[in-house]
Amino acid sequence: MNEYNNAIIDTGALAHNYRYLRQRVPSATVMAMVKSDAYGHSMVETARVLSSNDCRSFGVAELSEGVVLRESGCAGEIIIFMGFDERDRAYLHSHGLTPLVFDRDDLGRIADLQVQAQATIPIYLKFDCGMSRLGFKPHAAAALFSDCKNMNLAVQGIVSHYPSSDDRTTDNSELTAQRFEEITKAAGFTDSMRASLCNSGGILYQRHSHGDMVRAGISLYGYYPDGADGRKQDPDNGLRPAMKFVTRILQVKQVAAGTGVSYGHTYVTDRDTRLAVLPVGYSDGYPRSLSNRGEVLIHGCRAPIRGRICMNMCMVDITGIDGVEAGAEVVLMGEQGNDIIDADEIGGWSDTISYELLCTIGNSNARSFV
Ligand SMILES: *Cc1c(COP(=O)(O)O)cnc(C)c1O
Numbered sequence: 249m250n251e252y253n254n255a256i257i258d259t260g261a262l263a264h265n266y267r268y269l270r271q272r273v274p275s276a277t278v279m280a281m282v283k284s285d286a287y288g289h290s291m292v293e294t295a296r297v298l299s300s301n302d303c304r305s306f307g308v309a310e311l312s313e314g315v316v317l318r319e320s321g322c323a324g325e326i327i328i329f330m331g332f333d334e335r336d337r338a339y340l341h342s343h344g345l346t347p348l349v350f351d352r353d354d355l356g357r358i359a360d361l362q363v364q365a366q367a368t369i370p371i372y373l374k375f376d377c378g379m380s381r382l383g384f385k386p387h388a389a390a391a392l393f394s395d396c397k398n399m400n401l402a403v404q405g406i407v408s409h410y411p412s413s414d415d416r417t418t419d420n421s422e423l424t425a426q427r428f429e430e431i432t433k434a435a436g437f438t439d440s441m442r443a444s445l446c447n448s449g450g451i452l453y454q455r456h457s458h459g460d461m462v463r464a465g466i467s468l469y470g471y472y473p474d475g476a477d478g479r480k481q482d483p484d485n486g487l488r489p490a491m492k493f494v495t496r497i498l499q500v501k502q503v504a505a506g507t508g509v510s511y512g513h514t515y516v517t518d519r520d521t522r523l524a525v526l527p528v529g530y531s532d533g534y535p536r537s538l539s540n541r542g543e544v545l546i547h548g549c550r551a552p553i554r555g556r557i558c559m560n561m562c563m564v565d566i567t568g569i570d571g572v573e574a575g576a577e578v579v580l581m582g583e584q585g586n587d588i589i590d591a592d593e594i595g596g597w598s599d600t601i602s603y604e605l606l607c608t609i610g611n612s613n614a615r616s617f618v
Pocket of ligand 1: 409
């Protein structure tokens with residue numbers, strides 16, 4: 249991390265996106281997925297902002313994240329999506345964390361913990377309805393509900409995950425939803441349990457049923473799960489990107505035509521060129537695959553990246569942008585003047601998706617909150 253680079257988080261955008269999603273699915277609880285430090289936006293700050301907008305459910309991947317979130321003062325339900333190590337199970341009780349259970353042996357471990365702690369440890373059951381990731385098979389549902397009842401386990405609900413909810417044209421989501429629906433009809437599923445199937449793609453594009461609780465991740469941070477197409481097709485343009493990534497120019501230099509730039513001289517200037525050296529490289533989460541491909545904003549104009557991105561630096565071409573000096577603000581992601589470079593555009597240049605860029609940029613740089 250250096251003192252020039254800053255990921256600026258717009259807390260107003262987080263609140264706006266949360267309220268927008270609530271209004272898109274008025275019948276369901278909107279859980280905020282704040283895993284991976286809220287996709288780089290800071291789990292603790294994001295949960296604080298959303299709590300003050302009446303969000304009461306938060307999802308994290310790991311138990312250790314849940315512990316940090318609870319100790320930050322978060323009062324809502326905290327659901328742990330990747331289960332727990334047996335040695336850590338006491339935290340479920342001490343910190344009021346709710347695990348997703350996908351393993352039969354864990355049912356027994358929770359039952360033991362309930363006896364030890366003299367308390368109820370709420371759980372959700374995770375089913376695999378087509379993602380081939382975590383979860384019990386749907387056909388096991390009736391037997392599981394019955395086991396949970398016999399063990400006095402407090403099943404709050406069931407969770408599954410769409411593999412392709414960002415694709416509006418596939419039949420696959422219908423099939424996933426049918427399998428999930430079957431579970432809610434299995435003997436033992438009660439009306440007081442909550443069913444949760446939708447991630448952002450499910451919220452925005454799978455309109456048949458949203459269930460009782462939806463899990464908003466990328467949309468909360470202002471991006472559409474299908475990228476720029478999704479934004480174009482949303483008549484409301486309802487989601488506002490919450491992260492901006494800025495730096496300052498370290499040095500400006502003039503080089504002659506025919507000069508090689510950066511490692512390997514993969515770029516050679518074809519005219520007299522003014523270059524700006526930026527203190528941003530792949531160790532700051534700025535992908536090396538942007539070499540000779542990406543652009544940044546300086547004085548509201550686009551400056552193309554020249555040559556390879558280094559570990560801590562890169563060079564951009566500022567020929568023709570007047571009056572640019574060392575110290576000038578550079579927007580790598582976000583708005584400047586009348587232009588905007590968002591994570592989808594950067595993802596297009598570097599063969600990745602907004603999700604990955606937000607995580608790596610947000611988690612590799614100093615952050616501030618506005
Ligand atoms: C990360 C995650 C989500 C959120 O997905 P988005 O596409 O970012 O909305 C929802 N459910 C589960 C199980 C997840 O792991």
